[in-house]
Amino acid sequence: MSSPADELGHLLAPQPQAGLQTRSAQVDGVTDRGVNLRIGDELLLDVPCSEGYRNRSAGDWVAVTKSARPVVVWRLGEDPGETTEAEIRELAAEVATDLQVVGAVSWGTEAPPGTGWQSVIGTFVRKGAQGKAEYYHQLAATTEPPPPTPPARPPSPVTISPTSSGTWRGGRPDSYASHPTQGDWTGRGNRRGGWFYGTQIAAACAGKTVASMAVTFTRARGSGVNAKRPLHVYLHDYTSPPSGQLSLGSGPEDLLRLSVGSRGTATLPASWRSALASGSARGLAIYAAGRTDYLAVTGGALRITFAAP
Structure with a gap:
């Protein structure tokens, strides 16, 4: 059996803290080895980062482990999903600029089924200003208006x-x-x-x-x-x-x-x-x-x- 003195000593002794212990810090700069962190007046150089900390940028507030060799584990703040939507759309538009899309391709010995088909008596092709192929179909008679001309896109960066x-x-x-x-x-x-x-x-x-x-x-x-x-x-x-x-x-x-x-x-x-x-x-x-x-x-x-x- 333990004595009252032993129990009091156990209560007063420092207890190990469960779980991952972190503190906040601000990113001073992004390096090829990790990030430089500003904690108060101290500058920590080349602190490694977990794979969960992506799209790193100076000024970020991050959680860093309390240890002899600190590691940045995540960014603090809002979910970055909404803030990166514009970047995703810009990248998608850039990729789309490099593609040429045809809705469907088919062939046969008979006239195509369905309505809206027009007979082509000549096909012309040229290389456009951005190096993409442009096609033009000359029709015997126009029964449907052509699709709208796509808006001009900027050249690729x-x-x-x-x-x-x-x-x-x-x-x-x-x-x-x-x-x-x-x-x-x-x-x-x-x-x-x-x-x-x-x-x-x-x-x-x-x-x-x-x-x-x-x-x-x-x-x-x-x-x-x-x-x-x-x-x-x-x-x-x-x-x-x-x-x-x-x-x-x-x-x-x-x-x-x-x-x-x-x-x-x-x-x-x-x-x-x-x-x-x-x-x-x-x-x-x-x-x-x-x-x-x-x-x-x-x-x-x-x-x-x-x-x-």
Whole structure:
């Protein structure tokens, strides 16, 4: 039998908590290893995520396990189903643009049964503006009106990756920098980085109306402080890396703020997409002075969407 002292000691002793114990945290940035989490004044880097946490984005509030090695288990907030409906519809419309649908196909040696059939005396075909086949049937006599002309659809989006990139310091290429870099960490001079696309951007936009351009960057690890820092982005007019100084065009625009290892996508200003589409600008660059916003960046892929003609 237990004594009253033993029973009191058992009641006062810390009891193990049943079930999964979590706490809330906010996502500071999405990385290739997980997410960076902000908990109070502390920044946790590359926290792994369960498969249940999908469509990850900076600013999300998530549940993270209380453990020596925390794991993000789910997103907090509304059911994402409703918020992603527009994205699903946009993707479905994009896929439909690439398809050509015929209601039914049949044949035989006799005239088709039923009403509404019309005799074709000639068939014409051509390749349309978007590379899709267009058919036209010439009739002996019209007994039914033709179906309505489908609304014009925008050309499919394109993604353009840089053909090269680099960093410049002191008016010449800086071979010591592994990735495009901005700022000065060591006191040896400010760096500027650039991404080059040849003539791909203007070629992809020729004859089309550009609706938007968005660029994706990932902040390299081991560059500056871990906390978020802004990318000071500029345009440039080079199709390939220059042997001398990389001169900057319009800018800066602080399109993104990234913590170390995190990835982000930003929409370019309307004036910038017009310049890139016309070929008056050719690529993107970053530049900063001093240590405060020192960082290195990878990526640079441009996604271009178009409006219907």
